[in-house]
Every structure is written in structure tokens, then in C-alpha cells.
Amino acid sequence: MEELLNILNEMHPDVDFATEEHLIDNMILDSLDIVSLIAEISDVFDVTITARDIVPANFNSAKALYALIEKLDNEA
Amino acid sequence: MFFTSYEFFGFLTVLFLVYYLLPKRCQQPLLLAASYVFYAAAGLSGLLYILATTVTVYFAGLRIGDNLKRQSAYLKARKAELDKEQKRAYKESQMHVRRRWLVGCLLLNLAILAVVKYANFFIANVNSILSAFGGGGELSFLSLALPLGISFYTFQSIGYLIDVYRGTAPAEKNLMRFALFVSFFPQLIQGPISRYGDLSETLCQPHAFTSRQFCFGLQRMLWGYFKKLVVADRVLAAVSTITGDQMTGGYVLAGMVLYTLELYADFTGGIDIAIGVAEALGITVQENFHRPYFSKSLKEYWRRWHISMCSWFRDYLFYPLSTSKPMQRFTRFARKRFGEKVGRRMPVYIATFVVWFATGVWHGANWNFIVWGLCNFAVLMISEELEPLYSRFHQRFAVGGQSWYKFFRVGRTFLLICVLNLFDCYPTLSGTFGAFASIFTAGNWSVLWDGSLLSIGLSALDYGILAIGTAVMLGVSLVQRSGGVREKIAAKPYPVRFVLWYGLFLAVLLAGAYGVGYDASQFIYNQF
Numbered sequence: 001m002e003e004l005l006n007i008l009n010e011m012h013p014d015v016d017f018a019t020e021e022h023l024i025d026n027m028i029l030d031s032l033d034i035v036s037l038i039a040e041i042s043d044v045f046d047v048t049i050t051a052r053d054i055v056p057a058n059f060n061s062a063k064a065l066y067a068l069i070e071k072l073d074n075e076a
Numbered sequence: 077m078f079f080t081s082y083e084f085f086g087f088l089t090v091l092f093l094v095y096y097l098l099p100k101r102c103q104q105p106l107l108l109a110a111s112y113v114f115y116a117a118a119g120l121s122g123l124l125y126i127l128a129t130t131v132t133v134y135f136a137g138l139r140i141g142d143n144l145k146r147q148s149a150y151l152k153a154r155k156a157e158l159d160k161e162q163k164r165a166y167k168e169s170q171m172h173v174r175r176r177w178l179v180g181c182l183l184l185n186l187a188i189l190a191v192v193k194y195a196n197f198f199i200a201n202v203n204s205i206l207s208a209f210g211g212g213g214e215l216s217f218l219s220l221a222l223p224l225g226i227s228f229y230t231f232q233s234i235g236y237l238i239d240v241y242r243g244t245a246p247a248e249k250n251l252m253r254f255a256l257f258v259s260f261f262p263q264l265i266q267g268p269i270s271r272y273g274d275l276s277e278t279l280c281q282p283h284a285f286t287s288r289q290f291c292f293g294l295q296r297m298l299w300g301y302f303k304k305l306v307v308a309d310r311v312l313a314a315v316s317t318i319t320g321d322q323m324t325g326g327y328v329l330a331g332m333v334l335y336t337l338e339l340y341a342d343f344t345g346g347i348d349i350a351i352g353v354a355e356a357l358g359i360t361v362q363e364n365f366h367r368p369y370f371s372k373s374l375k376e377y378w379r380r381w382h383i384s385m386c387s388w389f390r391d392y393l394f395y396p397l398s399t400s401k402p403m404q405r406f407t408r409f410a411r412k413r414f415g416e417k418v419g420r421r422m423p424v425y426i427a428t429f430v431v432w433f434a435t436g437v438w439h440g441a442n443w444n445f446i447v448w449g450l451c452n453f454a455v456l457m458i459s460e461e462l463e464p465l466y467s468r469f470h471q472r473f474a475v476g477g478q479s480w481y482k483f484f485r486v487g488r489t490f491l492l493i494c495v496l497n498l499f500d501c502y503p504t505l506s507g508t509f510g511a512f513a514s515i516f517t518a519g520n521w522s523v524l525w526d527g528s529l530l531s532i533g534l535s536a537l538d539y540g541i542l543a544i545g546t547a548v549m550l551g552v553s554l555v556q557r558s559g560g561v562r563e564k565i566a567a568k569p570y571p572v573r574f575v576l577w578y579g580l581f582l583a584v585l586l587a588g589a590y591g592v593g594y595d596a597s598q599f600i601y602n603q604f
Contacts, residue, residue: 027379031390032460035398035424039407048404051395052242 001066007040008062017062024056034059041065047072077117079349080304087114088353092290095357100282107279107357108252111261115224122223125192129185130258133233134251136181137240140174141247144240178241182234189230192220197441225265227438229258231388236272238392245272253280260359262350266343268364268384275361283358288566293356295562298580299552300348305588307545308342311335312589313533319501319511323532325518328511330529332494335501337546340369343382367553372485374455374492385438389431398427424460429453444508448499455492541587 008017015028023029029037038049047069058068077083091110095103116123147170151163158166196217203214236257239245248254257276263269311334317323318331347364354361364384371377378386397403403423411419429450436449475481495512502508523529530536555561565576 030375030379031394032424032428035395035427036420038399039404039420039423042404048401049399051391051399052244054391054395054399055244 001062003044004041004062004066004069007037007044011037021061021063023062024060029059041069045069045073077114079346080301083117092356095283096285100284103283104256104280105252107261108256108259111256111259111264114261115259115264118224119221121221122226125188125223125226126229126259128188129230129233130251130255132181132184133237133258134248134254136177137237137247137254138249139177140237140240143170143174143177144243144247146170174241178237181237185230185234189226191218192222192226194437194441195220228267228269229264231385231438232269233258235269235388235392239272248272248276256280260354262353263361266346266350267382268347268350268362269388270362270384275359278358278360281358286358289358290356292562292566293352293354295565295577296352296355297349298352298577298584300345300350300352301584301588302545302580303341303345303348303549305584307542307549308338308345309589310534310538310542310545311338311341314529315501317532322507322511324511324514325520326515326523327520327528327532328498328515328518329521330524330532331501332498336369336490336494336497337542339497339500341545341549367556369490369493370486370553371489372482373459373489374452375459377489377493378452378456385435389435393434394427394431397430398423403427425457428457432456442503443505444499444502447505447508448496451496451499455496545587 005017008015011033012028015023017023020026020028034054038054042048049068049072053068053072058064077087087110091106095106098106112123115126147167150166151158199215199217206214236245236248236254240247248257253276256279257270257272260270260275260279315331315335315338318327318334323331344365351361351363362384364382366380366383368377368381371380403426406426407419407423409419410422413419414422432449432453433446434449435452436446439445439448470476498508498512502511529539534542552561555564565573568576
């Protein structure tokens with residue numbers, strides 16, 4: 001989780017990713033951020049996030065995103 | 077049958093009456109029949125195209141859905157027998173089957189769209205190349221009529237099929253329900269491009285008449301007619317004069333602002349009518365605009381304008397392309413070759429380029445639209461690259477939160493949109509660039525205040541009506557920021573409501589741009 005928070009903080013240092021739960025709904029992360037984020041996650045966690053996984057529920061918070069990473073890791 | 081035609085009002089009156097008088101189980105077939113009648117009024121050949129899309133996507137969806145179910149049942153039944161690797165191999169083999177159905181159906185429907193919409197554009201370009209090389213034997217143009225709303229219903233159907241393929245929407249088994257989703261008439265000709273998950277349920281539920289919902293629907297329609305007939309069609313005359321007579325300089329400046337006003341009133345007005353008709357039928361259709369001209373950047377504007385189209389391109393083209401395996405491989409290569417920073421941004425650049433190229437092509441078979449798309453891409457990517465500079469500027473001068481700076485950013489974005497809209501006003505690239513250049517070279521900005529603008533098809537009264545119409549639209553947008561306008565009006569005492577709604581009705585009747593021999597213009601987005 002800490003690694004993920006580091007990646008997110010590097011993208012938007014002004015956002016408190018540990019508590020923010022509306023990253024998509026509040027337009028904090030846009031589509032360009034998401035693509036960069038996916039590339040970064042793919043490198044660090046060695047999981048493949050596909051277009052099917054890109055729904056607000058998976059990206060609205062760092063917690064939800066980490067749950068997605070864990071799920072994909074288990075499936076691999 | 078345009079939304080502004082008398083036939084449409086007759087059609088709608090009969091539909092409303094029959095819809096609410098018949099038993100509720102008849103509502104769905106009635107809506108489908110009404111949608112086909114509406115569509116057939118534009119030409120019977122168009123009906124064949126929409127039926128072809130409906131049937132092919134329906135069957136492909138069923139096959140993909142069946143395959144997903146079979147896969148799930150097979151894996152469940154053999155949960156203990158198969159190891160992880162065998163399960164993965166089985167899933168992969170089934171995915172290939174589904175992908176064949178998906179790709180085959182997409183290619184078929186995109187081919188239909190390409191032929192009817194882009195074949196003559198392609199032929200014209202081939203002929204230009206042939207004549208440039210002095211070759212004879214030019215290709216003949218096809219005489220195919222563009223089916224009404226084909227870009228909208230094709231994209232809506234493709235979106236459904238991809239959702240079924242991804243497993244995020246169930247395959248619709250009922251052909252009538254699916255046909256209604258594809259052809260629901262209010263949104264057929266200019267959107268919004270709905271998602272199956274958002275529309276199908278509300279579309280197929282039984283709907284009891286409620287006076288509040290019906291009135292809200294009619295009020296939304298009235299608001300749409302106000303925008304279209306009082307503002308958009310009034311501006312049309314001036315924009316046509318400026319572009320048609322190839323006026324220059326200050327006229328172009330006035331024309332691009334007037335066209336941006338027209339486009340807003342026309343497109344949002346058309347969507348208001350579409351959403352209002354659906355609402356009067358008890359059906360909720362998603363919003364397509366979120367006060368776009370209040371945007372502080374082009375990026376924000378494209379999140380607030382034609383939302384359903386932009387989100388379609390994002391979900392079904394941008395994300396799949398930028399996260400695809402070949403793109404990931406290319407990103408790794410680019411990071412090694414061009415460095416970490418540039419390589420990481422490569423998928424974003426490439427996917428954004430493809431999306432804006434496709435968006436331009438989607439808007440029309442014309443180089444103007446393609447260059448318009450690429451200009452949007454260029455501005456967005458330059459803004460993205462300059463973002464660190466903006467951040468440093470905002471930190472240094474702390475102007476980000478100040479009202480005047482917000483106004484400046486809104487004004488700057490509006491002006492940028494006006495300039496980009498020039499591509500929509502002229503039929504050729506040379507005409508567009510020539511008109512834009514003339515703003516700085518013609519030296520006639522005085523036409524903006526010396527009364528010359530009274531000779532472009534608008535009288536002083538027209539300008540007065542436009543000023544009031546624009547002020548009303550602006551006022552409504554401001555009020556909307558704190559909640560629904562109709563809900564707020566509904567909470568007012570009866571005399572206030574009466575004055576507001578009948579005032580709007582009278583405004584449409586008295587100030588609508590019609591008269592002897594006037595034929596309400598079709599909506600700009602009908603041609604897409």
C-alpha cells in the first residue's frame with residue numbers, strides 16, 4: 001500500500017490519498033493520470049490492469065486501487 | 077421529421093396520448109413502433125441500416141453472452157479437476173472465440189458507417205491525387221444518402237457489444253428490448269450516446285403517468301425550443317452571411333463568437349428537447365452537458381461538452397489503446413530509447429492523438445474536422461506539458477483562487493473554443509486559415525462598433541433578442557450551479573410559475589426565428 005501511495009503522491013503531491021475517497025468523482029485523477037498510473041503500477045506490482053478494470057469504483061480511492069491490484073495479483 | 081416540425085408535434089401528441097392510455101405492457105412495443113415511424117419519416121432506406129445494426133449486434137451480443145456463461149459453467153463444474161494453468165488456457169481459448177464475434181461485428185458495422193459516410197470523401201481524395209499526377213479515369217462518387225443519426229446509433233450499439241464482451245453488461249435476450257435501446261427516437265439523431273446499463277432499465281420499465289414528471293418533461297422541451305428557435309436559428313443567418321460572403325477581419329471575429337453561441341444553443345437545445353421528450357414518457361436519459369462555457373481550460377471543456385461522446389471515446393478507444401499489450405511493450409521500448417519521462421508519456425500521447433483523430437473523423441467526412449481534432453490534440457498536449465510551469469506560476473503569484481483570474485481563464489478558454497469552431501464554419505482548410513489570418517490582417521475591427529454588423533442579416537431588434545436570450549441562458553446556468561432550475565421554479569407560488577413558464581412559451585412563439593416562408597433549420601448535430 002505504501003508503494004502505491006508513493007506513486008500517487010508523486011503524481012499529485014497536494015492530495016491526501018490516504019483519506020480521499022472520490023478521486024474520480026471529484027475529478028482529481030483524469031484519464032491521462034490514470035494511464036500513467038497504470039503504467040507505473042504495471043512496473044512496480046507486475047500486474048496488468050486492462051480497460052475493463054478502469055471503472056470509478058476501482059480508482060476512487062487508494063484503498064480500492066490497492067484491492068484491485070491484490071485481486072489481479074491473485075488471479076495471475 | 078425534425079424536432080422543430082409541425083409533424084413532430086402531431087406525432088408526439090398522438091404518442092403521449094396512446095402511451096399513457098394503453099395498458100403498460102404495450103408501452104415498449106409502442107415506443108419501438110413510434111421510433112421506427114420517426115426514423116422512416118426521414119427515408120425508408122435508413123430503416124434498413126438501423127435494422128442491420130440492430131440485428132447483427134444483437135446476435136453477436138447473444139453469442140458472446142452465451143460463451144461467457146458456458147465458460148463460467150465449465151470452470152465451475154471442473155473447479156477441482158483443473159489446475160491454474162489449465163484454467164487460464166481454457167479462458168484464453170474462449171476469449172478468442174468471443175473476440176472473433178466482437179471484431180467481426182465491429183468491422184461489419186464500422187464498414188457500413190465508413191461506406192455511407194466516408195466513401196465519397198475517400199473518392200474525392202483519390203481523385204485529387206490522380207489529377208495531381210495528371211492521371212485520368214477519375215472514380216465516380218457513390219449516391220448514398222447518409223442515414224439519419226448513423227454515427228450515434230452505431231456508437232451506442234458498439235458500446236453495448238464491448239460492454240457484453242467485457243462482462244460489464246449482460247447480453248440482452250429480448251430482441252425488441254434491444255431494438256428499442258438502439259432506436260429510441262428522442263436520442264436517435266443527435267444523442268446522447270447512452271450506455272446499455274444506464275438506459276435499458278428505465279426504457280423497459282412500465283411507466284405510470286405522473287403530472288409532475290410529464291410537466292417537467294414539457295418544461296425541458298420548452299427550454300430547448302427557446303434555445304433553438306429564439307437564439308440558435310436567429311444567429312444562423314448572420315453566421316451564414318459572414319462565411320458565405322467570405323467576409324474578413326472583424327466580421328470573422330464576430331462570426332466565430334456568434335457561431336459558438338449558435339452551436340451551444342442549437343446542440344444543448346436539441347439535447348434538452350430529447351431529454352424532455354424522454355422525461356415526459358417517464359424515461360431518464362443521461363445529461364450531455366455540464367455548463368461547458370464555464371470551463372477554465374480546454375481539458376475541462378471536453379469533460380463538460382458532449383459528455384456522452386467524450387466518455388465513449390475515453391472508455392472504448394483511449395483506455396483500451398493506452399493499456400493494450402502492444403502499447404505497454406512500446407512504452408518499455410520508449411523508456412529505454414527516449415528516457416524515463418518521455419517514454420512514460422508515450423502511451424498518453426499516442427492514444428490521445430488517435431482519439432482526437434477519430435473524434436475529428438466522427439464529426440464528418442472533411443479535412444476541416446480532422447484538422448480540428450488534431451488542433452484540439454495539440455492544445456491539450458501543450459497544456460499538459462506546460463502544467464508544471466502553470467503550477468510554479470500559481471505558487472509564485474497565488475492568483476489561482478482569485479475571481480478575476482478565474483474569469484480570465486474562462487474567457488481565455490471561451491476564445492480558444494471560438495477559434496477552434498472556425499473549422500466548423502468553413503468548408504475548406506484554406507477558407508478556415510484565410511478567415512483566421514484576416515482577423516489580424518484585414519484591419520477592419522471597427523465593423524464591430526460602427527454599425528456594419530447590422531448588415532449581416534441581423535437587425536437591432538435581433539441583437540436585442542439575442543442579448544436577452546444569452547443573458548437568460550447565462551442566468552439559468554448560474555442558477556443550475558446550486559441545483560435543478562425546474563425544481564426551484566416548482567417550489568415558487570403559482571403566479572411566479574405562471575409568469576415564468578408562460579413567459580418562456582410566449583418568447584418562443586413571438587421571438588422564435590420564424591415567419592412567412594421560414595423553415596426551421598435542422599440541428600447542426602443531425603448531420604453527424
